[in-house]
Every structure is written in structure tokens, then in C-alpha cells.
Amino acid sequence: MIGFIVLCIFAMLxxxxxxxxxxxxxxxxxxxxxxxxxxxxxxxxxxxxxDVALTEAVIGAGTSGVVLLVTLxxxxxxxxxx
Amino acid sequence: xxxxxEIRVQTIVVSLLxxxxxxxxxxxxxxxxxxxxxxxxxxxxxxxxxxxxxNAVTSVVTYFRGLDTLGEVTILFLSIFGIGLGIERLQEKExxxxxxxxxxxxxxxxxxxxxxxxxxxxxxxxxLSPGGGFQGGxxxxxxxxxxxxxxxxxxxxxxxxxxxxxxxxxxxFVLVGILGLLLVDRFLGNFLPxxxxxxxxxxxxxPLIYIFVGLKVSAEISTLVEYFIRIKDAR
Numbered sequence: 001m002i003g004f005i006v007l008c009i010f011a012m013l014x015x016x017x018x019x020x021x022x023x024x025x026x027x028x029x030x031x032x033x034x035x036x037x038x039x040x041x042x043x044x045x046x047x048x049x050x051d052v053a054l055t056e057a058v059i060g061a062g063t064s065g066v067v068l069l070v071t072l073x074x075x076x077x078x079x080x081x082x
Numbered sequence: 083x084x085x086x087x088e089i090r091v092q093t094i095v096v097s098l099l100x101x102x103x104x105x106x107x108x109x110x111x112x113x114x115x116x117x118x119x120x121x122x123x124x125x126x127x128x129x130x131x132x133x134x135x136x137n138a139v140t141s142v143v144t145y146f147r148g149l150d151t152l153g154e155v156t157i158l159f160l161s162i163f164g165i166g167l168g169i170e171r172l173q174e175k176e177x178x179x180x181x182x183x184x185x186x187x188x189x190x191x192x193x194x195x196x197x198x199x200x201x202x203x204x205x206x207x208x209x210l211s212p213g214g215g216f217q218g219g220x221x222x223x224x225x226x227x228x229x230x231x232x233x234x235x236x237x238x239x240x241x242x243x244x245x246x247x248x249x250x251x252x253x254x255f256v257l258v259g260i261l262g263l264l265l266v267d268r269f270l271g272n273f274l275p276x277x278x279x280x281x282x283x284x285x286x287x288x289p290l291i292y293i294f295v296g297l298k299v300s301a302e303i304s305t306l307v308e309y310f311i312r313i314k315d316a317r
Contacts, residue, residue: 051137051212053212062220063227074310
């Protein structure tokens with residue numbers, strides 16, 4: 001059962017990675033990237049590595065996504081205001 | 083004595099020192115006995131008698147490989163320092179990330195102390211359950227992130243306090259290492275009573291190290307997020 005769930009998450013992560021790369025809107029890419037971090041955190045829990053999963057959930061799904069999103073906002077601020 | 087001769091004396095001393103160190107290093111490397119089994123099983127076998135930490139991953143990270151953790155913390159500090167050096171001149175007051183919403187503001191007010199508490203729980207229970215200094219520090223920084231999202235310009239980090247916390251906790255980590263060197267002849271050695279396995283007061287020096295790492299990481303990551311949120315348009 002665990003193996004089936006792990007395979008499903010693997011397929012989902014590959015699909016998400018393709019979406020992240022091929023998306024035209026960078027904001028959508030960043031949101032999908034945060035989802036990718038969450039999925040890999042679940043994968044780490046299933047592989048019995050809870051320490052790494054905690055780090056991945058906080059860093060990958062939280063802080064790095066927010067930093068990327070803020071950077072995106074900053075570089076597109078002039079375009080939005082004009 | 084002409085300057086040419088002085089340079090030659092320096093060169094001789096330096097080359098002598100380098101050759102002595104090379105010989106010492108070669109001697110240490112040649113006398114090094116490889117472990118019989120795999121390193122992981124050896125560390126697991128001696129974990130309970132040497133650290134009394136319920137989470138063996140934590141005891142590897144902070145005790146058996148404590149110097150590596152010190153290096154990682156230094157790398158994080160250097161990267162934040164470099165970002166600050168480049169960005170601090172571009173700071174402005176406006177917070178572009180904030181989102182004006184009453185529900186978000188009230189929710190952030192309620193959640194902020196809870197997230198801080200959870201972060202400190204993860205830091206303090208690092209030797210008992212999954213987690214530790216780095217994870218808990220980033221959880222505390224995410225609480226500040228939520229406040230930056232909810233409060234428009236009311237919340238500003240006091241950079242004196244964050245710098246003080248970061249510097250003191252970094253110095254505390256090194257101080258614990260040097261105390262271990264003085265008291266038990268090993269850098270980051272354990273000089274505190276071990277306690278019993280599974281209790282909060284156990285693990286010797288591990289909780290102390292993780293508290294320092296957690297404070298340092300939380301101050302660094304919240305400063306980093308604030309740098310990115312308040313940067314002026316560079317173009």
C-alpha cells in the first residue's frame with residue numbers, strides 16, 4: 001500500500017516539475033514549486049526521514065517560495081505601476 | 083640587513099612551518115585506523131552511552147559531527163551577510179508584500195504567538211523528537227513572515243536586536259565548543275550531566291547547542307525575509 005502511494009506521489013511530482021518548467025506565468029511556477037516542496041515533504045515522511053521532511057516543509061514549501069514570490073513582485077513592480 | 087635578505091628569512095620560516103605541518107598531517111593520516119563496521123552502525127551502537135539522546139539523527143548532527151554544523155551555520159551567516167551588504171543600501175520603508183485584509187490581520191495576531199511557541203517547542207525537543215535548531219528557527223522566522231504579510235508598515239524588525247541575538251548565539255555555540263575542549267579535551271565535547279534517555283533534561287550539551295543554533299537561524303532568516311520585502315526598485 002505504501003509503495004503504491006509513493007509511486008503516485010512520484011508521478012505527481014514529475015508532473016508538477018514539468019508544469020513548473022513549462023509554465024509561461026512565473027507566479028504560477030512559484031506557487032507550483034511550493035506545492036512540489038510539500039509533495040516531497042510527504043515523500044520524506046513516507047521514507048521515514050521526518051527531520052528532513054520538517055526542513056523541506058518549512059524551507060521548500062514556505063520560506064523559499066515566499067522569497068521567490070517577493071523577488072518576482074519586486075522585479076515586476078515597475079511594469080505593474082506603469 | 084638589506085630587504086632582500088629579510089624576505090629570504092621569512093620564506094625559510096614559512097617553508098619550514100609548512101613542511102612540519104605536512105609531516106604531522108601525513109603522520110596523522112597514516113596512523114588513522116579505519117573503522118571495522120559501517121560508520122552508521124558504530125555511531126548507533128555508542129549513541130545511548132555517550133549522549134543519552136532519543137533522536138540519534140540529532141546526536142549525529144550536533145555531537146558526533148558538531149563541527150560540521152558550526153560550518154553550516156557559518157555558511158548561512160555569510161550568505162545572509164552578503165545579501166545584506168548588497169541590499170541594505172536599497173532599503174525603503176514601503177512593504178510591498180503586505181495585503182490589507184481584516185481577517186488576515188486578526189488571524190495573524192492569534193497565530194503569531196502559537197507559531198513562535200511551536201518553533202521553540204521544536205528547538206527544545208530536538209533531542210527527543212524529529213526537528214531541531216534549524217527547523218525550529220525557520221518556523222519562528224515564518225511567524226515573522228506572516229506578520230509581514232498581515233501588517234502593512236506597522237511591523238519593522240529592530241536590526242540592533244536581531245544582530246545582537248545572532249552574534250550572541252553564534253558566540254555561545256563557539257563558547258560551548260571551547261568549554262568542551264577545556265573540560266573534556268574535545269571540541270564540542272559533553273561537559274554536562276547526561277540525564278536519562280527520553281526525558282527533557284537529557285542529551286547533555288545537545289539542547290544547549292540547538293537553542294543557540296535555533297536563535298541564530300531564526301534571527302538570520304527573518305532578517306533575510308525583511309531584506310527582500312523592503313528592497314527598493316533597482317532598475
